[in-house]
Amino acid sequence: MRSKLARQLTLQPGTILVVDRAYVDYLWMHRLTETGVFFVTRMRADIRYKVTRKRQTPRRGAVLRDEEILIRSITTAWS
Secondary structure, eight states: OHHHHHHHSOOOTTOEEEOOGGGOOHHHHHHHHHTTOEEEOOOOTTEEEEEEEEEOOOSSSSOOOEEEEEEEEETTTTO
16 A cells, blocks of 8 residues: 555655665656656665665665666566
8 A cells, every 4th residue: 555655646856765675666766766766775686787886884884785776677577
């Protein structure tokens, strides 16, 4: 229910969303990116991507990597 509601919202450019990987919808993420909306999520195993930018992370803490990526493809083809 919540995932459907989120897709109906009008989000302003510059908005940052935190998305649970269980609800990842690559087409929706693509649309978000085109409108200037950013998102943070954990990666799923079926995604192919290219790192376009890396940022430093603290030596200690829960953040393992901070990267901007370009999604190349997924094995489940937008389903």
